Amino acid sequence: MDLLDSDSIQKTNWGSRDVQRTIGSLRRSPVDLEVVIPAYNEAERIPKTLIQTVDFLACHKWSSRVVVVDNGSVDETAAVVRRISGENRSMVPISVVGCSRRGKGAAVARGLLSGTSRFTGFFDADLATPLETLEAAMDHLERGAAAVIASRHAPGSTFVQPQHLGRRVGGTAFRVLTRSKVKGISDTQCGFKFFERDALTAAMVQCRTTGFAFDVELxxxxxxxGADIxxxxxxxxxxxxxxxxPFKDGAASFASVFQLQKVTP
Ligand SMILES: Nc1nc2c(ncn2[C@@H]2O[C@H](COP(=O)(O)OP(=O)(O)O)[C@@H](O)[C@H]2O)c(=O)[nH]1
Ligand SMILES: [Mg+2]
Known part of the structure; x- marks a missing residue:
């Protein structure tokens, strides 16, 4: 299933005929919206997430599909998703794809770039952002926005259950660091972002960050x-x-953003 990994995605000449043929063979049946869920050791919480997601999507006018991207899980994530996909009687199919590169950023890139739907995006497997947010997101995208991102720090946002103190302190420092890189955006890291495909593809193929900080570069x-976000x-x-x-991924995220400053001054 994993015909195209993120390494190839990053080094690929997207215009070449061979690549276009490969992409053609990867294409899933056409839908209006593909929802990518990156999943790392999510065997426990992904069943509920998938059921809630397909039930939600099935009630809307857009045709849609859920694509779970698993890379490096050491639990039964992929097997659990395949089982639920096989049992799924909804109009909204569920696919699972792999990705040879590690990291959330690599997984999200793999899921987003392997589709063809007009709109696509991702959210985290814990459904920390309410599914209903997708209605407002699709509304903006259909009216011409290039990207719609959930924010925990824009005016009007609330915390039903906040993160623990350590994450909040780290998050604040990260926001200060990224403020000059992504202007006018108050929260680069919320795990819920949706896009118009052409705008997304043009930006995503430039991205090199594979870990949690990939959103900043994207x-x-x-x-x-000049995209409208x-x-x-x-x-x-x-x-x-x-x-x-917090220590491993936190340090890697800060390092990625410093690196970004060097590469793209
Ligand atoms: N495929 C994949 N998914 C990942 C990886 N790391 C994190 N994720 C997923 O990214 C999302 C991050 O959400 P979560 O664990 O709640 O992190 P938090 O919200 O930052 O605390 C979840 O859906 C994870 O399963 C990874 O290396 N590969
Ligand atoms: Mg979370």
Missing amino acids: LQWLQRS VELPVAWTDGESSTFR
């Missing part, structure tokens, strides 16, 4: 292309368990 490239305030609930390791 938003930066979108802004450079809408920030939506949300009522956010911190997930019970997080795959984010």
Whole structure:
């Protein structure tokens, strides 16, 4: 299933005939919206997430599909998703794809770039951002926005369940660091972002960040292309368990942003 990994995505000449043929063979049946869920050791919480997501999507006018991207899970994430996909009788299909590169950013890039729907985006497996946010997001996209991102720090946003103190302090420092890189955006890291495909592809193929900080680089490239990014305030609930390791992933995220400053001054 994993015919195109993120390494290839980053080094690829997207215009070449061979690549276009490969992409053609990867295409899933056409839908209006593909929802990507990156999943790392999510065997426990993904069943509920998938059921709630397809039930929600099935009630809307847009045709849609859910694409779970699993890379590096050591639990049964992929097997659990395949089982639920097989049992799924909804109009909204569920696919699972792999990705040979590690990291949330690599997984999201893999999921987003392997589709063809007019609109696409991702959210985290813990559904920390309410699913209903997608209605407002699609509304903006259908009216011409290039990207719609959920925000925990835009005016009007609330915390139903806040993160613990350590994450809040780290998050504040990260926001200060990224403020000059992504202008006018109050929260680059909320795990809920949706896009118009052409705008997304042009920005995403430039991205090199594979870890948790990939959003910063993606938003930066979108802004450079003049894309209209809408920030939506949300009522956010911190997930019970997080795959984010504060020291390892935190340090890597800060390092990625410093690196970004060097590469794209
Ligand atoms: N495929 C993939 N998904 C990841 C990876 N790291 C994190 N994720 C997913 O990214 C999302 C991050 O959400 P979460 O664990 O709640 O992190 P937090 O909200 O930052 O605390 C979840 O859906 C994770 O399963 C990874 O290396 N690969
Ligand atoms: Mg979370």
